[in-house]
Amino acid sequence: MSGVLPRAVVIGASAGALQALSQILPELPADFPVPVLIVVHVPADRRNMLAPLFQAKCRMLVREAEDKEPAMAGTIYFAPPGYHLLVEADGSLSLSSDEEVLYSRPSVDVLFESAADAYGPNVVGIVLTGANPDGAQGLRAICESGGTAIVENPADAYAGTMPEEALKACPKAHVLALGEIAAHLLRVCPA
Amino acid sequence: MSDIIEDIEIRLLLEALYQRFHYDFRDYAQASIRRRLRQARDQLGFANFSALQEHLLHDDDMLPRLLGYLTVQVSEMFRDPSFFRTIREKVVPHLRTYPSLKLWVAGCSAGEELYSYVILFREEGLEDRTLFYATDISEEALAAASRGIYSLDRIRTFTENHRASGGKSSLSDYYTSAYGNAVFDKSLRDRVVFSDHSLVTDAVFGEMQFVSCRNVMIYFNRELQDRAIGLFNDSLMRNGFLGLGSKENLRFSRHADAFTDFVREEKIYQRREQ
Ligand SMILES: C[S@@+](CC[C@H](N)C(=O)[O-])C[C@H]1O[C@@H](n2cnc3c(N)ncnc32)[C@H](O)[C@@H]1O
Numbered sequence: 032m033s034g035v036l037p038r039a040v041v042i043g044a045s046a047g048a049l050q051a052l053s054q055i056l057p058e059l060p061a062d063f064p065v066p067v068l069i070v071v072h073v074p075a076d077r078r079n080m081l082a083p084l085f086q087a088k089c090r091m092l093v094r095e096a097e098d099k100e101p102a103m104a105g106t107i108y109f110a111p112p113g114y115h116l117l118v119e120a121d122g123s124l125s126l127s128s129d130e131e132v133l134y135s136r137p138s139v140d141v142l143f144e145s146a147a148d149a150y151g152p153n154v155v156g157i158v159l160t161g162a163n164p165d166g167a168q169g170l171r172a173i174c175e176s177g178g179t180a181i182v183e184n185p186a187d188a189y190a191g192t193m194p195e196e197a198l199k200a201c202p203k204a205h206v207l208a209l210g211e212i213a214a215h216l217l218r219v220c221p222a
Numbered sequence: 223m224s225d226i227i228e229d230i231e232i233r234l235l236l237e238a239l240y241q242r243f244h245y246d247f248r249d250y251a252q253a254s255i256r257r258r259l260r261q262a263r264d265q266l267g268f269a270n271f272s273a274l275q276e277h278l279l280h281d282d283d284m285l286p287r288l289l290g291y292l293t294v295q296v297s298e299m300f301r302d303p304s305f306f307r308t309i310r311e312k313v314v315p316h317l318r319t320y321p322s323l324k325l326w327v328a329g330c331s332a333g334e335e336l337y338s339y340v341i342l343f344r345e346e347g348l349e350d351r352t353l354f355y356a357t358d359i360s361e362e363a364l365a366a367a368s369r370g371i372y373s374l375d376r377i378r379t380f381t382e383n384h385r386a387s388g389g390k391s392s393l394s395d396y397y398t399s400a401y402g403n404a405v406f407d408k409s410l411r412d413r414v415v416f417s418d419h420s421l422v423t424d425a426v427f428g429e430m431q432f433v434s435c436r437n438v439m440i441y442f443n444r445e446l447q448d449r450a451i452g453l454f455n456d457s458l459m460r461n462g463f464l465g466l467g468s469k470e471n472l473r474f475s476r477h478a479d480a481f482t483d484f485v486r487e488e489k490i491y492q493r494r495e496q
Contacts, residue, residue, distance in 0.1 A: 097469065097471070097473075098439075098440045098469055098470060098471075099251075099443075099444055099447070099474050100474075111469055114440075114469055115254070117251075117253035117254055117257075118253065119251065119252055119253050120252060120253075125251040125253055125254065125440060126440050126469050127251075127254045127294075127440060127441065128296050128437045128440065128467070129254065129257075129258070129294045129296060130294065130296055141257065144257065145253040145254075145256075145257070148253065148256065149253070
């Protein structure tokens with residue numbers, strides 16, 4: 032095994048995602064040592080406004096993920112609306128237009144399960160606010176392969192269902208307040 | 223890390239599928255293939271992929287069931303309406319200059335994309351001079367495509383898409399409703415050839431003015447994408463058009479130089495002159 036240093040951070044969020052991510056992503060430095068892959072549930076017919084929106088606030092590069100591109104350190108990738116985002120064993124990204132999972136495409140579970148396969152213990156999975164169970168199975172997969180799991184404290188979350196379900200599936204996950212997550216990431220992913 | 227044994231089993235299973243039945247999924251993007259195979263394993267009730275493989279090799283009805291999982295059929299008429307609007311406004315004027323046309327819809331699934339083109343070409347007065355080729359590796363999908371029957375609950379999306387694509391008539395002009403289904407007019411198929419064709423294992427079969435291959439190559443790894451794009455390159459006449467899915471592009475392909483961006487944001491390319 033290649034030790035415990037993460038090779039990627041994966042994040043899933045739904046209702047309340049923008050406010051939650053706004054408390055985390057701008058805190059990360061331009062040279063954050065791993066890629067950050069994010070699924071936010073947005074309607075498929077919207078052009079992705081997330082990347083430009085966050086690029087304006089963040090020091091890391093922010094982009095919408097493209098099929099077959101390598102995931103680079105220092106970069107935040109959002110799944111495009113209407114497509115699942117998956118990561119391959121060689122660290123490249125792929126998109127798929129498979130069926131929705133739990134009424135969602137992109138799906139947090141799909142990203143997280145592929146990240147568990149690709150990175151094993153070397154991945155940090157974070158489930159944030161949301162009003163559905165997406166992300167729970169995926170976080171379980173990350174826990175089972177020895178990765179680090181973080182869940183936003185459901186009590187403070189804008190919508191508590193997603194973090195609650197994730198905690199049920201992965202009881203040993205760290206429960207953190209939104210304001211603590213960036214600092215925690217900087218500790219587990221040292222530059 | 224994904225289980226080493228599982229990786230071995232998946233590789234062997236895909237090899238068996240290829241050697242025995244000539245369906246080649248070996249160079250598909252691994253992460254989504256693995257996801258779909260796990261679904262197949264669990265829903266078909268096997269403890270592991272080796273058990274599934276044994277049945278695949280010895281049990282006649284396992285192949286279609288497994289293929290059902292491997293070739294996911296997700297489609298929509300006039301999917302990404304701005305793509306079809308661009309075809310109407312920017313590509314059709316070029317196509318009008320040809321006395322006869324061939325259009326190839328590669329990976330046509332259950333026909334939604336094909337009918338979108340046929341309807342668009344009819345509305346633009348090009349249908350009569352066009353031959354449409356609709357190909358896929360899934361027999362089930364091809365059969366559904368040649369039936370042209372879709373559940374009525376999908377029609378609202380299709381209708382909205384058609385309108386947003388600049389449709390010149392009402393989508394309801396092209397189908398009749400029966401028993402919860404929309405049955406598309408069979409005259410829409412008068413000029414269509416349906417055929418089994420794999421972008422992985424089969425060759426070029428004609429010279430086209432337009433190739434549409436949307437949301438198929440995202441399932442391939444880079445080498446396989448290159449092979450498919452090579453086929454399109456060989457198949458297209460000079461200045462012929464290639465339309466890809468909204469999240470696909472030629473950037474990583476070694477054939478990228480053979481094409482120019484025609485409308486970049488819609489992923490419509492044109493084969494270069496030389
Ligand atoms: C997601 S659907 C895309 C349908 C349609 N083109 C669209 O964009 O709406 C992918 C299709 O590709 C087909 N396919 C998969 N592998 C293929 C191959 N090697 N050659 C041709 N078609 C393939 C599948 O059977 C499926 O019908």
